[in-house]
Amino acid sequence: MTIYDVSEKAGVSIATVSRVLNGSSNVSAETRKKVLAVIEACDYTPNAFARGLGLNSMNTIGILCADSSDLYLANAVYHIEQELRANNYNCILCCTGYKLEDKQKYLNLLVNKKVDSVVLVGSNFISNNDKENDYIREAAKEIPILLLNADFDYENVYCSLCDDFKSTMQATSYLLDTGIEDILFLYNSKSYSALRKLSGYQSALTQHGLALRMEYMQYFPGNHANLPSIADFLANLDPQIKYKAVIAADDNLAIGAIKYAHKKGLSIPKDLCVIGYNNSILSTCCEPELTSVDNRLETLCHHIVSTLIGILEHREMPQKVIFSGELIKRGTTL
Amino acid sequence: MTIYDVSEKAGVSIATVSRVLNGSSNVSAETRKKVLAVIEACDYTPNAFARGLGLNSMNTIGILCADSSDLYLANAVYHIEQELRANNYNCILCCTGYKLEDKQKYLNLLVNKKVDSVVLVGSNFISNNDKENDYIREAAKEIPILLLNADFDYENVYCSLCDDFKSTMQATSYLLDTGIEDILFLYNSKSYSALRKLSGYQSALTQHGLALRMEYMQYFPGNHANLPSIADFLANLDPQIKYKAVIAADDNLAIGAIKYAHKKGLSIPKDLCVIGYNNSILSTCCEPELTSVDNRLETLCHHIVSTLIGILEHREMPQKVIFSGELIKRGTTL
DNA sequence: GTGAAAGCGCTAACAG
């Protein structure tokens, strides 16, 4: 069943069918009804490929993320998909892993597949080595690129992010204000976002007149989905490093710290305070529940999609939008 | 840059370019080299839409799931995407929620978008009211439909699932064998899979000569991502219902039970044993860690995709494959 | 081994 069949049965030209299909106003109520009746009767649906070929778009957006099984990224993907679908766009999901080569390859692939735009979920798509960001610049020459939780200045690239620096600074200050000075910062990524968190931590210490100690900023090199291994990592740290609190770059690491405390018989929050990041489901699964920074994921996703829609509709849109996080206080802090 | 431009620059016809593009053998090594050189030089990529129109396929598979932010589903989606991409297929992700109307709508939409096939992730796509499964039969008339963790007999529908009945029966028996008889079964879905688990629980009790008590099979009506509300639910149960163990239909519910125990001052596993399902990240985040049924998600996903590829390549494939789960013993059981 | 040409099904500019 093609548009020709419909036009024939309805006794009109294909152009007219196309018009009613696309809601053009230039059709008399009568012909419209006639055509609609045939369409209904034959259960006709336009061929999506032909449409794509003509319009050079199939109303699809690519979503690139390193690992959609990661709690945080999965949530982001979910919300973005929901928002896009509400706007009548389809999503092609593409999980790249963390290797530059693959990110590059898949971004390229999506561009060649003629998606209307792609949104990169997670700051790990931006490297500190600027040359490694060229693949994004390249893609941005073809289609708009949206970044969730990353900061990058380039034409046709748009960012929505949470101020991780400020949030972490506030979280750190919160601990400092309760009189705790020995705070371990735990992170497991060197992405833009992670580094911003690290700076926030440092900045809070400095502002409170405290010296920075490198050994109190620990990089966990493993997989943060392996919770026990995080606890082991902390257990194997140099015992010289004595801390009364842990600020973690995400909830997984924070849970690792809690597990470590349990293992060592430390009482939380009396002996050890813990603050996580993301306010994910992990923050309510433990005992006591985890104080965590809510980085407004849903808001960010909502915003990035409405920006995207605006761009595709050729409205003028802000290149960068920054939200503030919020510390959700639960049982792991005083 | 189109195939015409390439053909012109290479001094051949577009048919020849198409041939080298598609690896046809009927091209002399010399011409092939010439054409490839031009393609390389111009950085030419074929237009995906035109290709789709000609071949009636764009090598994309639809993935339907109720909620990709759900831990279990997110993992499934991740693995399926990875496997498909490894086979050079793209994935259109579509989160439907749990309403029949929407599942129907989106399955239809994907069929109309001319995906090559769709995989339905999670048993919630199959209803016990068989009439509500007609939308799947409808779709199966157009393209192959794959079901992950659901059981459904129909032409052009293929299932990969874990034997939830058996796994739950084994888990229950395991508890019974340690001498615990008062076991609460906690579930929050009435999907095929959840009901199979329930039967497994019942069957184990019956086999051990124990009577079934309806009040020991509790349906939690809330959102299982809200962990504290699960604990509250248990706390508000009729105090007449005294139990020494909880078998939960997923890890979220099990974590709720652990939270409940903490709240009540019950010691785990001495006063209360808990068994979860899915062996997700939640099973290692708590204290003690959760005994949970591993339902071989990765294996299932691997299998479902290789079945799919087989079908698309017109090989004969099994309509149904059933794996067995495994009880992973951790600290919440004796 | 290679080229010419007929679709694939739709959109949109143009003419009436």
Added chain:
DNA sequence: CTGTTAGCGCTTTCAC
């Protein structure tokens, strides 16, 4: 308001 027609870029017979 409606019809005619020229693409969109590729695949695939069918000749040579």
